[in-house]
Amino acid sequence: MTAPVQALFQPFRLGNLELPTRVVMAPMTRSFSPGGVPNAQVVEYYRRRAAAGVGLIVTEGTTVGHKAANGYPHVPRFYGADALAGWKQVVDAVHAEGGKIVPQLWHVGNVRKLGTEPDASVPGYGPSEKIKDGNVVVHGMTKQDIAEVIAAFAQAARDAQAIGMDGVEIHGAHGYLVDQFFWAGSNQRSDEYGGDLAQRSRFAIELIQAVRAAVGPDFPIIFRFSQWKQQDYTARLVTTAEELGAFLKPLSDAGVDIFHCSTRRFWEPEFEGSDLNLAGWTRQLTGKPTITVGSVGLDGEFLQFMVNTDKVAEPASLENLLERLNKQEFDLVAVGRALLVDPDWAVKVRDNREQDILPFSREALKQLV
Ligand SMILES: Cc1cc2nc3c(=O)[nH]c(=O)nc-3n(C[C@H](O)[C@H](O)[C@H](O)COP(=O)(O)O)c2cc1C
Numbered sequence: 538m539t540a541p542v543q544a545l546f547q548p549f550r551l552g553n554l555e556l557p558t559r560v561v562m563a564p565m566t567r568s569f570s571p572g573g574v575p576n577a578q579v580v581e582y583y584r585r586r587a588a589a590g591v592g593l594i595v596t597e598g599t600t601v602g603h604k605a606a607n608g609y610p611h612v613p614r615f616y617g618a619d620a621l622a623g624w625k626q627v628v629d630a631v632h633a634e635g636g637k638i639v640p641q642l643w644h645v646g647n648v649r650k651l652g653t654e655p656d657a658s659v660p661g662y663g664p665s666e667k668i669k670d671g672n673v674v675v676h677g678m679t680k681q682d683i684a685e686v687i688a689a690f691a692q693a694a695r696d697a698q699a700i701g702m703d704g705v706e707i708h709g710a711h712g713y714l715v716d717q718f719f720w721a722g723s724n725q726r727s728d729e730y731g732g733d734l735a736q737r738s739r740f741a742i743e744l745i746q747a748v749r750a751a752v753g754p755d756f757p758i759i760f761r762f763s764q765w766k767q768q769d770y771t772a773r774l775v776t777t778a779e780e781l782g783a784f785l786k787p788l789s790d791a792g793v794d795i796f797h798c799s800t801r802r803f804w805e806p807e808f809e810g811s812d813l814n815l816a817g818w819t820r821q822l823t824g825k826p827t828i829t830v831g832s833v834g835l836d837g838e839f840l841q842f843m844v845n846t847d848k849v850a851e852p853a854s855l856e857n858l859l860e861r862l863n864k865q866e867f868d869l870v871a872v873g874r875a876l877l878v879d880p881d882w883a884v885k886v887r888d889n890r891e892q893d894i895l896p897f898s899r900e901a902l903k904q905l906v
Pocket of ligand 1: 563564565566567597598641708710711761799800801830831832833835871872873874875902
């Protein structure tokens with residue numbers, strides 16, 4: 538192992554959370570849990586990655602117990618005895634390999650379409666109502682709805698703790714419900730949950746506080762956020778470091794332990810005048826550990842995937858990533874597609890077996906395990 542690569546394979550400790558390596562598996566929706574229940578193949582899928590050098594698995598988005606939380610077919614639930622029993626099998630298998638795992642708790646918000654499981658008659662729920670051709674396609678959430686969704690996240694976190702998960706990740710990114718509240722493009726509310734970014738953050742702050750209250754002081758809470766939205770890759774919540782600091786402070790104070798800063802390319806500076814990426818700035822501004830993510834281990838061809846039309850410069854090398862990790866720009870490195878196609882990606886990097894790493898292809902999305 539060359540010295541820089543070692544940086545990825547150092548343990549990480551935060552309170553009671555001890556990770557064997559700095560490699561995090563990024564959450565990736567897979568639609569392989571019919572009826573919302575993780576099955577034996579799902580268990581094997583996560584076990585394989587934990588067995589091969591991944592220190593922390595963040596599961597695919599898994600829906601909290603609210604009728605409009607889900608937006609896609611065969612997404613695993615994080616409520617109901619059957620689904621939680623399935624997740625318990627996953628937890629036990631990951632732990633048996635020495636890995637750690639947190640569920641990514643998810644509510645898709647206004648992205649949900651009528652006809653989606655589990656109740657086809659339920660429309661999307663979002664910060665603001667949307668009407669199309671005289672029909673309500675997005676129900677604008679009342680304060681009662683807000684309270685119910687927050688309670689569902691808190692319950693899911695409690696259940697995560699009960700089945701032995703090592704923490705939770707709250708999905709506050711990519712234009713799903715929590716992010717829809719943050720984003721002016723989807724939050725036109727005139728009550729205390731709308732207004733400027735500080736006011737639009739109220740929903741997330743209350744949600745984090747409720748999760749913290751549900752799990753107690755020592756259970757890790759990871760919060761994933763992003764500037765980009767699946768509805769608009771160029772969207773930005775903040776344009777300066779100062780604004781970023783003001784945005785993150787109340788979230789941090791509400792009880793976040795680790796920020797998962799979702800970018801599509803880890804090497805891109807977040808603001809002019811510094812090389813720091815979003816995770817770098819977030820670490821510096823909040824003093825909390827951060828996870829970076831975005832095209833780690835991918836070559837140029839596949840950078841276009843999920844990226845639409847914007848021009849992408851040559852990808853940065855793994856050396857670039859390791860230098861940043863060594864300088865403690867961030868603490869942990871999440872890897873998505875590279876780990877999807879090759880469960881052994883981390884150990885191959887560790888052992889300098891780059892030539893054996895399987896290249897990403899869309900076919901990988903169909904892999905069952
Ligand atoms: C198939 C697929 C499914 C994804 N599902 C989720 C998800 O459920 N939750 C989430 O926060 N991000 C999701 N993402 C984004 C990834 O977590 C990650 O941030 C992104 O793929 C960039 O990392 P990568 O370049 O290493 O793949 C998904 C990405 C892919 C490719």
